Amino acid sequence: xxxxxxxxxxxxxxxxxxxxxxxxxxxxxxxxxxxxxxxxxxxxxxxxxxxxxxxxxxxxxxxxxxxxxxxxxxxxxxxxxxxxxxxxxxxxxxxxxxxxxxxxxxxxxxxxxxxxxxxxxxxxxxxxxxxxxxxxxxxxxxxxxxxxxxxxxxxxxxxxxxxxxxxxxxxxxxxxxxxxxxxxxxxxxxxxxxxxxxxxxxxxxxxxxxxxxxxxxxxxxxxxx
Amino acid sequence: xxxxxxxxxxxxxxxxxxxxxxxxxxxxxxxxxxxxxxxxxxxxxxxxxxxxxxxxxxxxxxxxxxxxxxxxxxxxxxxxxxxxxxxxxxxxxxxxxxxxxxxxxxxxxxxxxxxxxxxxxxxxxxxxxxxxxxxxxxxxxxxxxxxxxxxxxxxxxxxxxxxxxxxxxxxxxxxxxxxxxxxxxxxxxxxxxxxxxxxxxxxxxxxxxxxxxxxxxxxxxxxx
Numbered sequence: 001x002x003x004x005x006x007x008x009x010x011x012x013x014x015x016x017x018x019x020x021x022x023x024x025x026x027x028x029x030x031x032x033x034x035x036x037x038x039x040x041x042x043x044x045x046x047x048x049x050x051x052x053x054x055x056x057x058x059x060x061x062x063x064x065x066x067x068x069x070x071x072x073x074x075x076x077x078x079x080x081x082x083x084x085x086x087x088x089x090x091x092x093x094x095x096x097x098x099x100x101x102x103x104x105x106x107x108x109x110x111x112x113x114x115x116x117x118x119x120x121x122x123x124x125x126x127x128x129x130x131x132x133x134x135x136x137x138x139x140x141x142x143x144x145x146x147x148x149x150x151x152x153x154x155x156x157x158x159x160x161x162x163x164x165x166x167x168x169x170x171x172x173x174x175x176x177x178x179x180x181x182x183x184x185x186x187x188x189x190x191x192x193x194x195x196x197x198x199x200x201x202x203x204x205x206x207x208x209x210x211x212x213x214x215x216x217x218x219x220x221x222x223x224x225x
Numbered sequence: 226x227x228x229x230x231x232x233x234x235x236x237x238x239x240x241x242x243x244x245x246x247x248x249x250x251x252x253x254x255x256x257x258x259x260x261x262x263x264x265x266x267x268x269x270x271x272x273x274x275x276x277x278x279x280x281x282x283x284x285x286x287x288x289x290x291x292x293x294x295x296x297x298x299x300x301x302x303x304x305x306x307x308x309x310x311x312x313x314x315x316x317x318x319x320x321x322x323x324x325x326x327x328x329x330x331x332x333x334x335x336x337x338x339x340x341x342x343x344x345x346x347x348x349x350x351x352x353x354x355x356x357x358x359x360x361x362x363x364x365x366x367x368x369x370x371x372x373x374x375x376x377x378x379x380x381x382x383x384x385x386x387x388x389x390x391x392x393x394x395x396x397x398x399x400x401x402x403x404x405x406x407x408x409x410x411x412x413x414x415x416x417x418x419x420x421x422x423x424x425x426x427x428x429x430x431x432x433x434x435x436x437x438x439x440x441x442x443x444x445x446x447x448x449x
Contacts, residue, residue, distance in 0.1 A: 064442065064445055116397055116400050119397040120397050120398065123393050123394050123397060126390070126393060127380070127384065127390065127394060130384040130385045130386055130390055131383065131384045131385075132385070136383060139445060139448065140380045140383070140384075140446075143376075143380070143442055143445060143446060144377070144380060144394060146438065146442060147373070147376070147377075147398060147435070147438060148398065150434060150435070150438055151398050151400075151401065154401040154427075154430070154431055154434065155400045155401050157401070157427070158400065158401035158404040158405055158427060159400075159404060161423060161427070162404060162408055
């Protein structure tokens with residue numbers, strides 16, 4: 001309990017520091033003005049969401065290979081947490097886009113693929129609610145999670161090839177792109193703070209899922225007796 | 226070699242079952258026809274307008290039809306309790322998938338080929354000059370739909386609300402197929418038809434990726 005409280009306190013401190021950095025340390029963008037500061041929340045959530053989905057993919061693969069319920073718990077927890085971060089991305093995106101692009105939404109590669117990604121993991125969680133038997137639910141959702149993860153680069157590629165408006169990759173983009181070094185540092189720090197938050201949420205969610213799993217075993221034993 | 230001969234026998238079984246009743250083909254054709262007619266009310270179907278929308282409209286209709294058509298694929302086996310028998314008698318479970326997805330691709334392609342002339346007449350879009358290339362994109366697209374759809378129909382067959390679940394799992398997964406095939410089809414139906422080879426290459430990549438995934442993970446989908 002104390003460990004949990006300490007962890008939460010550290011994460012809150014990190015998030016406050018990241019917010020301070022985003023508002024007061026990073027210089028104001030010449031062209032976009034203040035609104036660009038949402039980038040520190042938007043981009044760091046996007047990276048964190050992708051990290052969570054990658055953890056989910058690893059959990060899915062490991063479940064198919066090892067069949068230990070722990071991997072299933074990890075998969076479903078990571079999918080939920082990733083979905084939460086991706087929702088933040090989908091909400092903060094339009095808030096930024098409206099003043100800068102003049103529109104809330106455009107069907108461009110990264111927006112559309114993030115949306116499809118979000119839909120895929122919503123389907124993943126829905127599938128879990130619709131299969132009763134725990135082992136089968138774990139196996140089927142793991143397999144669907146693997147298919148969904150394989151699909152992501154294809155979705156992105158297909159839409160990117162035929163239309164795009166999103167700012168071209170600034171981080172690790174081509175020559176002429178790049179962030180101001182201070183912005184870079186703040187962005188990196190925000191991402192680390194978000195990763196800490198993700199870890200905290202993931203651990204809490206995993207514990208809950210483990211309890212549910214144990215409950216299910218007890219219930220089945222009680223029914224058998 | 227065993228994979229090939231097993232697949233051939235199983236494919237024969239799938240085709241015999243379907244052509245005895247032709248239930249699946251008839252209902253799917255009628256379904257696509259209804260969707261296409263309903264679409265015509267949602268925009269002004271002049272020739273120029275139709276050329277712009279025809280590709281997207283066709284593929285959306287095919288995708289929706291496929292998500293319904295693929296339902297019985299494993300459900301039939303389950304209702305008749307034949308899945309365990311199949312698994313016992315066929316050494317490599319991948320053969321079951323290959324036979325089913327080949328049959329599904331064939332059924333989809335057949336319904337599409339039946340619908341194409343009707344569509345061409347209704348919307349005033351000439352298809353004869355580009356027919357060969359159109360068949361190529363129809364084949365690669367339908368193959369992609371069938372690979373993902375056959376795999377997921379094994380999942381949805383064992384879930385509740387399966388009629389809703391299959392489209393829900395399948396349609397977002399098929400986004401790349403929809404984008405690529407629509408791009409190619411719109412190009413072919415243009416007043417100056419052109420072939421978007423990038424789209425064809427993309428469909429081939431999708432088909433190969435998901436066929437490999439099915440080969441690697443398919444057997445787990447059939448576990449009892």
